[in-house]
Amino acid sequence: MTEEESLAQPVLVKPTKVAVLSLFPEMFEALSAWGISSRAISDGLLHLNCINPRDFTTDKHQTVDDRPYGGGPGMLMRVDPLVKAVEASLEWLVCSRDEAHIIYMSPQGQKFDAKGADQLTKRTNLIVICGRYEGVDERFIEEFVDEEWSIGDYVLSGGELPAMVVLDALIRKLPGALGDIQSAEQDSFEDGLLDCPHYTRPEVFRGREVPAVLLSGNHKRIRQWRLQQSLGRTLLRRPDLLDALELSQEQKALLDAFKNEI
Ligand code: 9D3
Numbered sequence: 001m002t003e004e005e006s007l008a009q010p011v012l013v014k015p016t017k018v019a020v021l022s023l024f025p026e027m028f029e030a031l032s033a034w035g036i037s038s039r040a041i042s043d044g045l046l047h048l049n050c051i052n053p054r055d056f057t058t059d060k061h062q063t064v065d066d067r068p069y070g071g072g073p074g075m076l077m078r079v080d081p082l083v084k085a086v087e088a089s090l091e092w093l094v095c096s097r098d099e100a101h102i103i104y105m106s107p108q109g110q111k112f113d114a115k116g117a118d119q120l121t122k123r124t125n126l127i128v129i130c131g132r133y134e135g136v137d138e139r140f141i142e143e144f145v146d147e148e149w150s151i152g153d154y155v156l157s158g159g160e161l162p163a164m165v166v167l168d169a170l171i172r173k174l175p176g177a178l179g180d181i182q183s184a185e186q187d188s189f190e191d192g193l194l195d196c197p198h199y200t201r202p203e204v205f206r207g208r209e210v211p212a213v214l215l216s217g218n219h220k221r222i223r224q225w226r227l228q229q230s231l232g233r234t235l236l237r238r239p240d241l242l243d244a245l246e247l248s249q250e251q252k253a254l255l256d257a258f259k260n261e262i
Contacts, residue, residue: 013175014124017047019089020163021082022130023064025050027160037168040177048167049092053077056084065133074134082136086127086144093125102127102146105159105166106135109148112162114189116149117169128167130159192245194238196229224254232258 020028028050031037040046054062057078065075086102093100101123110116120126129136129145141148151162171177172187188195199210213225231254234242247255 009176011044011176013045015044015047016121016124016126016170016174017093018049018126018128018167019092020048020050020128020130020167021053021085021089022050022160022163023052023054023077023132024130024158024160025052028164031164031167031171036177037171040171040174043176045174045177046171049089051085051088051092053081053085056081056088068134076134077131077136079137079140082129082140083144086129089127093127095125100125100127102129102144103166104129104131104136104141104145104148105150105162106131106148107150107155109150111153112149112151112166112169114169117166117173120166120170121173128163130163132158189241191230192241193230194234194241196226196233224250227251228254228258231255232262235259 022028028048032041032048037046041048054064057063057080064078064081066078068074068076090097090100101120103120103126105128149162149166151165156162197211199214203210203215211225213221216222227250231242231247231251235255235258
């Protein structure tokens with residue numbers, strides 16, 4: 001038995017239940033079969049159920065798309081299978097409409113970030129709707145959707161990859177999902193700064209040495225160096241992130257020293 005397994009504690013918090021509505025439910029094996037998200041699911045921190053609107057069609061060809069009123073290129077998702085899939089989701093969640101939080105992954109949504117992930121971790125019953133084609137009928141959104149989320153200003157082929165991005169970010173924040181409690185707090189963006197550079201063996205790689213401070217064993221100096229690297233890289237690469245922060249006296253001093261070095 002590994003150290004991780006022997007130290008594992010049973011979960012004492014109510015698990016997050018997520019129903020995903022998607023025409024391509026198998027895509028979510030990327031979450032359920034691999035890595036931290038897979039472990040969180042098998043540990044019971046998160047219950048994930050993918051529901052396919054196609055299973056709720058009633059015609060011979062299992063039609064899930066239809067033409068837009070007003071004409072134009074492209075198709076929309078038919079409303080009826082979506083509504084039935086939402087109802088099936090509520091049954092699986094064992095909750096009423098008011099007790100569920102329904103989000104729609106959409107290019108028209110709010111930009112998803114660490115704060116959005118934090119908000120979603122507070123929900124216990126989530127329904128995540130993934131669009132395909134050109135999207136869904138606006139009246140379905142008005143009737144069923146609490147929030148629309150985008151993952152950024154670029155065109156993708158559907159809501160599945162964005163939904164997995166959102167769920168992976170959410171899962172990492174669930175208590176117990178990361179082996180080491182500190183890891184969640186050290187994740188980039190949690191303190192508003194970019195991560196510092198990291199090094200592993202060998203000590204010299206193609207003539208490039210590991211920074212001497214990391215070999216010094218002086219943990220106070222190592223912590224300061226890492227913080228200074230985080231501050232400096234954020235200044236150089238993402239000054240917008242620095243603008244949004246109130247720096248401590250120590251952080252100001254380390255950043256000033258970084259500026260003087262460059
Ligand atoms: C190219 C078609 N577009 C203009 C006619 C509209 C459009 C419809 C459907 C564009 C993309 C999509 C599919 N995308 C998503 O469902 C999606 C998405 C995205 O494309 N980018 C960033 N976040 C998201 S969340 C859902």
